[in-house]
Amino acid sequence: MSEKIGIVAYGVYIPRNRITVDEIASVWGEDANEIKTQLQVFEKSVPFPDEDVATMAVEAARNAIKQWRGESEKIGAIYVGSESHPYAVKPTATIVAAAIGAEGQTTAADLEFACKAGTAGMQMCFGLMQSNMIKVGLAIGSDSSQAKPKDPLEYTAGAGSAAFLIGKQNVIAELEGMYSYTSDTPDFWRREGATFPSHGQRFTGMPAYFDHIIKATKGLLKKIDRKPEDYDYVTFHQPNTKFPLRVAKMLGFSKEQVEKSLACKYIGNTYSASSMIGFAKILDEAQPGDRVLVTSYGSGAGSDSFSFKITENIEKIRDGTKTVQQYIKNKRNISYGLYSRYKGILKV
Amino acid sequence: MEPPKIWRERKERYLGIGIMCEDCKKKNFPKTRICPDCGSENVKPYKIAERGTLKYFTQIMNTGDELVFNTPYVVGLVELEDGIKVTAQIVDCNFKELKKGMKLEQTFRVIARNGKEGLIKYGFKFRPI
Amino acid sequence: MSNEVYIIGTGQTRFGEFFDLNIGDLASEAVSKAIENAGIGKNEIGTLFIGSTVSNSLSQSSIGGICTRSCSLSSNAYRIESGNASGAAAFHHAFLSIKSGLYDVVAVLGIDKLSDYVQNGTIEKILASSIDYQWEYEMGATLTGLYSFLTQAHMEKYGTTLEQLAYIPTKNHQNGVLNPKAQYRYSIPIEKFLNAKRIADPIGRFDIATPCDGAAAIILASERYIENKKPHSYKVKILSSAVGSDTLALQHREKLTELKATKIAANDAYHKAKLTASDINVAEVHDSHPIGEILAIEDLGLVLKGEGGKTSVEGLTALNGKITVNPSGGLKARGDPFGATGIAQLIEIVEQIRGNAGKRQVNDVQYGLTQNVMGTGVMSYVSILGRGEN
DSSP: OOOOOOEEEEEOOOOEEEEEEHHHHHHHOHHHHHHHHHHOOEEEEOOOOOHHHHHHHHHHHHHHHHHOOGGGEEEEEEEEOOOOSSSSSHHHHHHHHTTOOOOOOEEEEEEEEETHHHHHHHHHHHHHHHTTTEEEEEEEEEEEOOOOSSSSGGGTTTTEEEEEESSTTTTTTTEEEEEEEEEEEEEEEEEEEOOSSSGGGGGIIIIIIIIHHHHHHHHHHHHOOOGGGOOOOEOOSSSSSHHHHHHHHTTTHHHHHHHHHHOOHHHHHHHHGHHHHHHHHHHHOOOTEEEEEEEEOOEEEEEEEEEEEEEEGGTTTOOOOHHHHHHHHHHHEOOOHHHHHHOOOOOO | HHHHHHTTTTTHHOOOEEETTTTTTOOEOOOOOOTTTTSSSSSEEEEOSSSSEEEEEEEOOOTTTTTGGGGEEEEEEEEEEEEOOEEEEOOSSSSGGGOOOOOEEEEEEEEEEEETTTTTTEEEEEEEE | OOOOOOEEEEEOOOOOOTTTTTTHHHHHHHHHHHHHHHHHHHOOOOOEEEEOOSSSIISSSSHHHHHHHTOOOOOSSEEBBBBBBBHHHHHHHHHHHHHTSSOOOEEEEEEEEEOOOTTTTHHHHHHHHTSOOIIIIIITTTTHHHHHHHHHHHHHHHHHOOHHHHHHHHHHHHHHHHHOOSSSOOOOOHHHHSSSSEETTEEEEEOOOBBEEEHHHEEEEEHHHHSSOOOOOOOOOEEEEEEEESSSSSGGOOSSOHHHHHHHHHHHHHHHHEEEHHHHOEEEEEOOOHHHHHHHHHHTTSTTOHHHHHHHTTTTTTTSSSSEEEETTTHHHHBBOHHHHHHHHHHHHHHHTTTGGGGGGOOOSSSEEEEEEEETTTTEEEEEEOOOOO
C-alpha cells in the first residue's frame, strides 16, 4: 500500500427523545438505583415514529458528506449494518444511496452481525480501497433495536447511527492495521419473524463480549507490534458502561484512555452504531498524532479491532461538524407511554 | 403506495430535485417537463434549498391510514431560502415551541407506511435549526 | 331567437346520514321530484348529467347506469367530476349542452353518499383528490389543514378575528332552522364554536361542514322548448355560468388571502349577465370552512377585500340583511354531500326567485348567485340566475 487508507470523514445521528432508567423501572417496580449502579446507564435514546434505521443512516451519511465536502457520485461502495433494518428483504443501503445522490455505479449491500455489522462494513470498504477497486467507500452502522418489555435489555436498547467515509485523499485517521476474531457463540439472537431478541443473560459476558474483544484486540496489538500504552484513546462496543471499562482494564488500558469515548450512559446501547459512535466521539476531540484503537463486538459472535493514527487533516474538517456531544445534549425526556407508542409496541 | 410511483418520485422526495428554466430562470418544485411559468422545454434539474422559514402551520390529528402512524403531527407551508415554497411536515419539536418565521432545515424521514407488508415511503420534512 | 337556458324544475332529498338508503334510492327521489316539479314527462330528458365526487371511484364504476335504472330513465348519463365541486361542474356542462343548441331538456343530478365511510381517515383521503394529492396530501396536509393556512393568512393580513369566523356557522345554523331539507335544523350559540377544540388551528371542531348523504336535481330547458309548450310560470333564467381556475397547490399560489379562481369566475359571470356585484342580493356560497364564506363574499365583490369578517358580524349577510348569504343554511347547516351541494345551492336560489322559500324568503329577489369551490380553490364555479318572463 503506497497511499495511506483511512477515514476521510464521519458523521453521527442520535434521535432526540430519551427515556430514563427511572421511568422504565417505575413501570416494572424495579429498583432504578440498583440498575443504574449495575449498568452505569441513566437514559437511552428513542426515535420518533417516523424515524427508522434508514432515516438515521441517511442523517449520519449526510453529516459525513457535509464534513467531507466531496461529491457523492464518487462513492463506490455503500454498506449499512443493522439488526433492525426496515425491510427483511430490500436493502437499506440503496435507500441511503438514493438519498445522498450516490445511485449509479456503486456497489451496495446490507449487513447483519448484531452490534458489529457497521465495523464489518468498514472492513469491506478498507478491502475495496486497498485493492483500488473504489475511490471512496461509505460504511454505516444504524440501529433502532426492539427490546422486550420487562427484560433487562429494555433499559439499554437505544437508537442511533454513525457513518464513515473511507478513502485515500485527505485522510483524517490513517488505518494502521485491523484484526478480527470470530466464533459461533449463541449469546444473543432473534429468529426470523420474532419481534424481540433473546439473550443468554450471564452467558453474554465472559464467553462472548469479553472473550472476543480481548482476542481481537490482543491479536491486533501483536500483529502490528504495539502495546496499550501506545494509544491515546481506546474505544470498545458499549452495551453498558461497565463492560467497556472492565475490558479496558483487563487489556491493560487505563480508565483515562477509554473514558472519552463513553456515550452509553446518556444514549444507551446503539447496537451497530455503538463502537462507531464511540470512535466518532474521540474524533470530535483527537489531535494530530494521536493513536486510537477501536474494537467492536457483535453477538453471534465476533470482534473487529482497528488501529488508527490521527493526521493533521483532522483540524481541517472540524468546522460545522455536529459532534456526538451536541447530539447527546439535544434531548427531550419522554414517558414510558410515549416510548411504547414511538417504538410501535402499542399497536394501533 | 405503488412501487413505480415511489420509485419515480424518489429524487423529488429524497433530494428535493425540481427544475430550473434556462430561459426565464424561474425555479419550480415539483418538477414538470416544461417550465410552468413560460412553457419552455429548456429545463434542467434543480435541487431546492435545504433551509427555509415556517410561514403557516397546523396540527393534523386525522388523515389517511398510510400517514396516520405519525399523528398528531404538524404540517406547514415552508418558504425556502431560494423562494420556493413547499408543504411538508415539521418534526423534532413540540407543537408549543413552533412559531411563524422559525428557521427550519430539511431532514429525511418516513412519510408513509403501507400497512405491515407494503412499501415504506421516505421523503423530506423540516425541523427547527 | 336568443338561446336562453332556464331551470324549470327542482327536487332534492333531505341531506343527512341515511345508512339504509343507497345511491339509487337518493337519485330516484331527487330526480323524480324534479321531473314532477318541472311538469315534464321523463322521456323528454335528453341527457342526465351527474355531478358526484366519490360514488364513482370508491364503490361503483358506472354511477350513470345506477341512476338511469333507479330513476327509470332511458336517457344517456354522464358523470362530470370536479372534486367536491362536481355538482356545479355538472350544472355548467348541462348549461353548455343546451346553450349550444344540441339539447332541449336535460337533467342535472348532484349526488354523493359519504356516511358509509366510517373508518378513520377515509374522508380525508377522498377530499385529498381535490387538493394536490402528491405534494400536499402525501406530504401530510389535509383539505382542512390547508384551509387553516388560508384562515391564518387572512387573519394575519386583514386582522380577521376568531369571533368573526365563528359568526359564519352561527348565522348559517340559524338559517338552517328554517330549511326543511337541511341536515341540521337547530341553532348553535357562537360560544360553542369559539370554545370548541381546535381541529386545525385556528379552525375549531364544529366549524366544518359535515360530509353526508344527499341528492339534488334540476331540470334545464331551452327557450325553444319552453316556447313550444304551455308557458312555464316557474321558470328561472340562467343569466350566466362561469368557471375560474388557479394553481392546484397553495404553495404555487400568488396570494393566500384570496381565491383567484372565484374572482375570475365572478368577473366572467357578471360580464356575461351584464350585471355587477351590487345587483345581487342573495347568494349561496361555499362555507365548508368559515373562511370559505368570508373569502367568497370578498372575491365575489359583494364586500371590499379584507372586510368579509367585519361586514358579516355587522349583519350585512344575515337573512334579509343587505345581501343575504346562505339563506339555506349553507354547507354548514344544510350538510355537504359534496357533489350534491352545488345543485342544492342552485335550487335554493331558484326557490328564492320563485318566492317559494317559506320562512327564509329574501325580499325583492331579482338576481341570485351561487359559488361552489373545488378543494382550496383550484376551480371555482359561479352562476347567476334571474327571473324568467312569465
